[in-house]
Amino acid sequence: MSYLVASVAGVAFFVLSVALLGVWPARVLDEQTAAMAPDNPLPLTRSEQRGRTVYAREGCAYCHTQQVRYLAADVRRFGPATLAWESRLDVPHLMGTRRIGPDLSRESGVRTADWQFLHLFDPRAMVPDSVMPPYRALFDGAPDRPRQDARDLVAYLESLGRAREIAGPEGEAAARAGCDCPDDRMAELALAAPPPTATPARPRRGDPVPTLDGNADGARGQLLYDRACASCHGPLGQGDGPAAPWLRPPPANLAEHEYTLARLADALWNGVSGTSMQAWRDHPVDDLASLAALVRSFQLERRETTLPDSMLETGRRVYEANCLQCHGPDGGGDGAAAAELAIAPTNFRLQRPSIARSVQAVREGVDGTRMAPWTSRLTEEEIVAAARFVRQFFIRDAAAREGAP
């Protein structure tokens, strides 16, 4: 009897389970990988490999998963469902079994390095309600002094989802063709729109934005702002939140600008590509409307003198000679050079800086962008003239004017 127990219960059933639920699925996954993977897999760099080791040893996989499940709720939040080939270089896998934080499969391209370093050093400086541990030992005393481990870890995080992104639409089409998908629903969740780069937080340019003229709830707007925006933009929108010193370009000083509703909608819905301002599509549109209303209420009243004609002329002359290439002939941020820039030049038709802010930007430049200080090229008089000139481009939309200061 004991031999029977040992051999059948102990050995045979073990072998059966390994064959049925280990070896056989692995075979199927290998076939799927061979059929659907892009031709030239991009391996991780040495730094990214080291970063992966840091991720593994710190237990990151026990709060963050790396598998987007074949479920609408997952796909809505995290992007297309994970295909078999996407983890084929992951040894050991980091698929994860618990989500305290969000899934990270499609993290590539969502955050700037500045954001990642600050978030690792002091998560609550960036996300006040986060429960993520701080990883200060990976740094040399400050978020902008990462040690090798931190650089490697951020490099690794930046690689998550990259392979699928690089495969592009051709890769998606090839995967579709190669898929022996028994279940159309699964193919839909993994391969149909939205594309792998469409995760809710990822900044993008030019997507159509919803109008935010819905019901704005003041209290809700304040609550959302404190939770999600104040850490960068500061409690009154003056760009002085705890995260601000560590981000280049720094968070915008919202109080020093007048914004159209369309401009705010674009910033919230698309993020600001090239900066740490993410897209906030994980919030319902009504919430974004409340936020937009709150942001507009931050604008500081300024008394202004009228712009004299001579200054207008000087400003126009300076603008056409120096600013047009980026900011466009009508200040729409659509100059010839604009397409080359990682961070879009300011569109003055949609946002109007205060005089002080405008002069400061021309004089000092905008740190972290291609807007350089102009003091070496322009006289003080020219700087002030140009700075005041660009404020003429602003178009207040009729509906947006309502309720704005």
Place this chain on the structure above:
Amino acid sequence: MTHVETRLVYAHGLAALATLLVAVSFGIVVSLQLLLPDLGADVPWLSWGRLRYAHTQGIMLGWLGNAFLAFLYHAVPILTGRRVTSVRLGQWLFGLWNLAAVVPGWILVLAGVSQPLEWAEFPPAVDLVIVVALVLAAVQFLPPFFARGLEYLYVSSWYVIGALVFTLLAYPMGNLVPEVVPGAQGAAFSGLWIHDAVGLFVTPLALAILYFVIPASTGRPIYSHFLSMLGFWLLFFVYPLNGTHHYVFSVIPMEAQATAIAASTVLGIDVVIVVANLLLSLRGAGIIPREPGLRFVAASTVFYLLVSVQGSVQAQMAVNQAVHFSDWVIGHSHLAMLGFATFAAAGGLVHAWQRIPWARYNARAIDWAFWLLLVGVVMMVSALTVAGLVEARLWQSDAPWLDSVRAARPLWVHRSLSAVPIVAGFLTLLAGLTTGPRGGGLTALGLGKEAGDPPEVAARIAVPAGQAS
């Protein structure tokens, strides 16, 4: 007559309680760090992830591993009428397990040398030591079952043999295969191990305890030999096929997932059969037995039913899609390990301790320990289960991710508060087994010094019904 190596029972029992207190401390710090995330911020070896690894491995290998080994030293000689293989081997096994595996494993994991694999976090170097130790355990405990002349095997014996052989194969599979097989392919093997660790290592040894202690304490045979046999074979057939239920809705082929879900459902039915058999065997002893070892065991039986039915339910796709990745799963794992397994292990330890004539035994403390632990586990599991449901609902909605973290916070406070009765319970259990009069257990059972030599005592009072002597 049978001879129980009481010194090895004792050594493993103390090691079990010592490692338990350490592992529980890790768990408490981890739970507090979710409420005060800057706790231990500048100290790498106090970081959440590393402590979490040390907690789960400490509980499985330190507390349960030692407690089961202690019980095996008590039960195998009684079940077989023969001694275990060798005392010297036992000393090596003890040293290897605790001083070459558990303690170095903790040190390495906290130093950042680990594997990010569920239930397999100790690094490969320690895994190799454990495999050697499992071989030694097989050499120590299996030969008595295989020696000539043993025609009749009691159900506990099957579970012991099955557990030792299966785990010897499953442990290296779970710990080493995902290091060479990448991605989702490797995850299939991880899923198998996650379930094998709980289902083919912990569960059979816990069931061996339940099936042993109940008739030994009540003095009556188990309700049905047939149901024991049915339960055993069904468990060993179906449990290993559950593994992929840890990866439902992943890219692992749907047929494998469906097999695992079906197996999980059948498993629930199997547990109902097993628990019915055990509860019917308890009839007459009351819903809360007076005898403490039996009381732990009775509670363990009920926990087993709850956690297994819960498991069958959460494997179903409709439920899984909502609660997977949430605190519900943490509640489930604690209902299994802190409820079912810990109460079985405690029951086995108490039972064995009572029958060591020179061991201290404090009946009152053990009484307290039971109630404190019961309150603690109910508090903890209920908080986590509710947290899981709250998180699940928020994740299905349009709310931003952090809303689920914010909503779980008050429930995490409740969960951390459960540490108070749990730690008190474990400390009281330790007190119960290290303070009080020597031989207090025998006195509690109504047997005094006149009962005779230790080996004879052990044999006489713990003969399971139906066992040929």
